Amino acid sequence: TTINVVDREGTARSVDWEPGQSLMETLRDNDFPILASCGGTASCATCHVFLDKAFTDTLGPRSTDELELLEESEHYNPDCSRLSCQVEDREPLHGATVTIAPEDD
Numbered sequence: 001t002t003i004n005v006v007d008r009e010g011t012a013r014s015v016d017w018e019p020g021q022s023l024m025e026t027l028r029d030n031d032f033p034i035l036a037s038c039g040g041t042a043s044c045a046t047c048h049v050f051l052d053k054a055f056t057d058t059l060g061p062r063s064t065d066e067l068e069l070l071e072e073s074e075h076y077n078p079d080c081s082r083l084s085c086q087v088e089d090r091e092p093l094h095g096a097t098v099t100i101a102p103e104d105d
């Protein structure tokens with residue numbers, strides 16, 4: 001699966017998403033500045049990304065934990081915010097643009 005990733009400087013790069021990886025792991029392994037300090041357990045929010053709205057609809061709803069954490073972010077966007085560690089289904093995201101959210105202060 002190939003996705004298009006836009007970093008915090010606005011630079012876009014095409015990235016391969018390997019089977020068995022979460023979106024967070026894919027971003028981290030491709031040297032994007034994803035801290036992922038909780039290791040992918042939906043408790044730090046440093047893996048916050050924005051997805052194309054069209055793709056968030058196909059992914060299904062966020063878990064309660066994911067939603068609560070995102071809502072605490074000053075950059076939360078109800079339409080397109082996701083915790084990338086909670087996005088593991090890569091097939092529906094082929095061709096999607098993933099934008100790394102700004103860091104919270």
Ligand code: FES
Pocket residue numbers: 024035036037038039040041042043044045046047048083084085086
């Ligand atoms: Fe911590 Fe996703 S890596 S919430």
